[in-house]
Amino acid sequence: MSALAQVSDAQLAEVALTRGEYELASRLLGRAPAEVELGVIGAMWSEHCGYKTSKPLLARLPTSGARVLQGPGENAGAVDIGGGLACVFKIESHNHPSAIEPYQGAATGVGGILRDVFTMGARPVALLDSLRFGPFEDPAQRHLLDGVVAGIGGYGNCIGVPTVGGELYFDDSYRHNCLVNAMCVGIIEQSKLTLAAAAGPGNLVLLVGADTGRDGIHGATFASVELNDASSERRPAVQVGNPFLEKCLMEVCVTLAGDPRIVAMQDLGAAGLTSSSAELAHRGGCGIEMDIARVSRRERGMTPYEVMLSESQERMLLVVRPEDASSVQAEFDRWDLHSDVIGTVTGTGRLVVADAGEVVCDLPLDLLIDDVPLRHPVARRPDGLDEQLAVDPLALAPPWSMGETLLRLLNSPNIGSRRPIFRRYDHQVGDDTVVRPGGDAALLRVRGTGGAIALTTDGNGRYAALDPRRGAAIAVCEAARNVVAVGATPVGVTNCLNFGNPEKAEVFWELSEAVEGMREACLALGVPVVSGNVSLYNDTEGVSIAPTTVIGMVGHLEELERRCGAGFARDGDAVLLVGPVGMDLGGSEYQRLAHGVNAGPRPTLDLDLEARVQAAVRAMIDAGLLASCHDLAEGGLGVALAESCILGGRGAELTTGLFALGAPTVRAGLLFGESQSRFLTSAAAQDVAAVRAIAQSHQVEVRELGTTGGDRVAIAGVLDLELAEVLRAHAQALMPGQGWG
Amino acid sequence: MRFGIAVFPGTWSDRDCARAVEVAGHESVHLWHRDRDLGGSDCVILPGGFSYGDHLRTGAVARFAPLMESVQEFAAGGGLVLGICNGFQILCEAHLLPGALTRNVSLEFRCETAWLRVETAATPFTSACEPGQVLAVPVSHGEGRYVAEPSTLDRLEADGRVAFRYVSPDGSPVGDASPNGSMRDIAGIVNEARNVLGMMPHPERAAEPLLGSTDGMRIFQSVVNAVAADSVFAVPR
Numbered sequence: 001m002s003a004l005a006q007v008s009d010a011q012l013a014e015v016a017l018t019r020g021e022y023e024l025a026s027r028l029l030g031r032a033p034a035e036v037e038l039g040v041i042g043a044m045w046s047e048h049c050g051y052k053t054s055k056p057l058l059a060r061l062p063t064s065g066a067r068v069l070q071g072p073g074e075n076a077g078a079v080d081i082g083g084g085l086a087c088v089f090k091i092e093s094h095n096h097p098s099a100i101e102p103y104q105g106a107a108t109g110v111g112g113i114l115r116d117v118f119t120m121g122a123r124p125v126a127l128l129d130s131l132r133f134g135p136f137e138d139p140a141q142r143h144l145l146d147g148v149v150a151g152i153g154g155y156g157n158c159i160g161v162p163t164v165g166g167e168l169y170f171d172d173s174y175r176h177n178c179l180v181n182a183m184c185v186g187i188i189e190q191s192k193l194t195l196a197a198a199a200g201p202g203n204l205v206l207l208v209g210a211d212t213g214r215d216g217i218h219g220a221t222f223a224s225v226e227l228n229d230a231s232s233e234r235r236p237a238v239q240v241g242n243p244f245l246e247k248c249l250m251e252v253c254v255t256l257a258g259d260p261r262i263v264a265m266q267d268l269g270a271a272g273l274t275s276s277s278a279e280l281a282h283r284g285g286c287g288i289e290m291d292i293a294r295v296s297r298r299e300r301g302m303t304p305y306e307v308m309l310s311e312s313q314e315r316m317l318l319v320v321r322p323e324d325a326s327s328v329q330a331e332f333d334r335w336d337l338h339s340d341v342i343g344t345v346t347g348t349g350r351l352v353v354a355d356a357g358e359v360v361c362d363l364p365l366d367l368l369i370d371d372v373p374l375r376h377p378v379a380r381r382p383d384g385l386d387e388q389l390a391v392d393p394l395a396l397a398p399p400w401s402m403g404e405t406l407l408r409l410l411n412s413p414n415i416g417s418r419r420p421i422f423r424r425y426d427h428q429v430g431d432d433t434v435v436r437p438g439g440d441a442a443l444l445r446v447r448g449t450g451g452a453i454a455l456t457t458d459g460n461g462r463y464a465a466l467d468p469r470r471g472a473a474i475a476v477c478e479a480a481r482n483v484v485a486v487g488a489t490p491v492g493v494t495n496c497l498n499f500g501n502p503e504k505a506e507v508f509w510e511l512s513e514a515v516e517g518m519r520e521a522c523l524a525l526g527v528p529v530v531s532g533n534v535s536l537y538n539d540t541e542g543v544s545i546a547p548t549t550v551i552g553m554v555g556h557l558e559e560l561e562r563r564c565g566a567g568f569a570r571d572g573d574a575v576l577l578v579g580p581v582g583m584d585l586g587g588s589e590y591q592r593l594a595h596g597v598n599a600g601p602r603p604t605l606d607l608d609l610e611a612r613v614q615a616a617v618r619a620m621i622d623a624g625l626l627a628s629c630h631d632l633a634e635g636g637l638g639v640a641l642a643e644s645c646i647l648g649g650r651g652a653e654l655t656t657g658l659f660a661l662g663a664p665t666v667r668a669g670l671l672f673g674e675s676q677s678r679f680l681t682s683a684a685a686q687d688v689a690a691v692r693a694i695a696q697s698h699q700v701e702v703r704e705l706g707t708t709g710g711d712r713v714a715i716a717g718v719l720d721l722e723l724a725e726v727l728r729a730h731a732q733a734l735m736p737g738q739g740w741g
Numbered sequence: 742m743r744f745g746i747a748v749f750p751g752t753w754s755d756r757d758c759a760r761a762v763e764v765a766g767h768e769s770v771h772l773w774h775r776d777r778d779l780g781g782s783d784c785v786i787l788p789g790g791f792s793y794g795d796h797l798r799t800g801a802v803a804r805f806a807p808l809m810e811s812v813q814e815f816a817a818g819g820g821l822v823l824g825i826c827n828g829f830q831i832l833c834e835a836h837l838l839p840g841a842l843t844r845n846v847s848l849e850f851r852c853e854t855a856w857l858r859v860e861t862a863a864t865p866f867t868s869a870c871e872p873g874q875v876l877a878v879p880v881s882h883g884e885g886r887y888v889a890e891p892s893t894l895d896r897l898e899a900d901g902r903v904a905f906r907y908v909s910p911d912g913s914p915v916g917d918a919s920p921n922g923s924m925r926d927i928a929g930i931v932n933e934a935r936n937v938l939g940m941m942p943h944p945e946r947a948a949e950p951l952l953g954s955t956d957g958m959r960i961f962q963s964v965v966n967a968v969a970a971d972s973v974f975a976v977p978r
Contacts, residue, residue, distance in 0.1 A: 160753025434952065
């Protein structure tokens, strides 16, 4: 091994290290790093692996709770869902690869998050996807959308894990940086949870699954820099997925969960063999020694550097005792999966890599993981934000009648039916999907317990652009409302922070604010963060995306029978608004459509009220009082009403005079404002008094608005539409060239 | 009775099929692709999935699995074989059924409820249905468009071997709403001896009221009835 005499700026740029960081590494090491070592340090110190910017912020999040079985730090988080079972879940971004190669970028995003879950032994039972693109009207964006949806389906459908939910927004801010966040949820007996901490010097390290190729070299560092015109030349940094291989790998890993022969299991993700081996050894307080000449290759002539940094997919590391190696290898052979003994666990605390006996890397693990130089960028509130917030969204008169406005909102690509997307995903395989995509949260039966889990992802970037703190808090509340609307109790959060380049003071301010907002909301609702992922440098040509905090949430429903749907279930039920009347138009979808701006005060949020409203609604569903329950989100009350009609296949008439009051802007505010902490519910007439009593005991407002039934969606004195017309506008939102009119 | 459920690498509705069999009150045994033993099965199910990753063509590799030799013999001897989704594709590749399944006309994967009209109750797989009855059964595939020579299609129709056709919920022709654009809207067919059925929709996903439909259970029930009736006359194996 020879130390690099001189390191050029270009070499440092390739591994995304600053000159200062390079010098620090040399100082800690007591010498200049060799070539392979430099690549290893660059990868481990990248934002993607080392969280050098976000680590101090993330430490502020609440991560403990009575149900938490595994918090952040492992491959995925885990919570107790009763019956001796654990729900294992995590969300992760694959934004940069998807922007360049949408199909493979999205597919390998799904593959990666699946591995994070089955590495812990859990059988994946559901996938969700949170997607953001530029304007739907732009054919280039639709091309990206099509590729990403095909990639998600191509992987998930083939491997046989249902894609049960997610969300999709279009906004100018994502025109050059689409967001593709994938969440995976698995279930396992608690006693079989498998961790990724190596133990027992002398134990063997097995590399299992795909052969190693040149694909994805520098993927981790690629995700830690901005995109530009030359980014498409980075295409070799995008990996290619093989869901068939992963299906076989998954079956073996799930079978081996809880098997005493398995000491530890760790998947290979960003920075491939480098980060997986280092983290595996470091978690267990051990060291690791590998000879990469033993790694099966896909192509000839690969250098040790390339082998260590390859991000070839569908690979796992296992630690086994020497006497068990051949029997464990036989389990993989049964599925025609290749396995190599590539090294041993040591007690040295070092990562030692040899190539056919010649040492090419010998680094202390502390340097790679504990000594990641944290960056503490300056935070500065963006100029001009005050002017934006000072705009009065009620000052502009609505351009359309209220009826036409509702139809336009339903036809908006941000609100209309997602069926053209989710019918391309197998959302049923596994036979546990009780509430399919299209409602609030998806609901999955948990076999053998009588219960269910509710799953959702949420994250409105428009509110966050006005106020990242409020925006992140709303994302948590909205996710929790979706979970509560089906009758479940929120039990855990996973988050994906999608931001621009944190070296910009404004972006770092957004990031710190968002983490604070997430912290406040999680504390207020009593739901811990158990896993997460950070995607920074979502910039192109110096322009950053809107600060987008995506929240993935898992809820638990004790008894499947006590669930609730979002569609009006019967004719003649009372339509009830639970929560306050409001008219927050700032940041709303109405504002975007009607006036083409995003300005004014973002929706107000009273976290104490939010918690009370959610508790009240849960109590109402638990008492069996509600025939339907739907969260109010984009498009406000008007859209929620139409959606409950669409999902229930019946109309409704609101007879209250509330909405006919005041000027047209006030009506628009009341109907389409996105005020928080609200649900639209329906209940039998004889149950209304009991609903009111529960609301009162939680100090929550309830208003009776009208009655379900008929074939019209009508609001006295404001709008009167045929249900068929409403259905059509909603159904055609994602069908280009098919307007509602 | 006992259902044997084939497992190829890449198969994923094996566990769903086992669950449906359990709901029907019967037992099932998994059959590994490399084995030749059918484990005393009264009916073999070739379930859905992406056997061998759909490499070459859907079902093209699975056809050569050792297990399929036994399935061929079993079918030749009159044993009941039910191919669902990828199973239908394998049966076509193995020439146990005529025709082929090609890419959906939409060029997209489709997962949604399909409505199937029962075209004949005179098979061991449909005897518990009424002819003309409409069943709600989910589909989930990217390559489910049934194609065959016009003469083959004519013969299938003339022999009453079209088991299911895609229709609208009210039983009228499906038109453009077909999930895959199959020729003559064919969703499932039987072989000449009527002991092998291939169908693209997933009856195992329509086995419980909780999941929206129990119509798929009629197919499992028909098989159970057929095996029970047969066993009255059968010589012990």
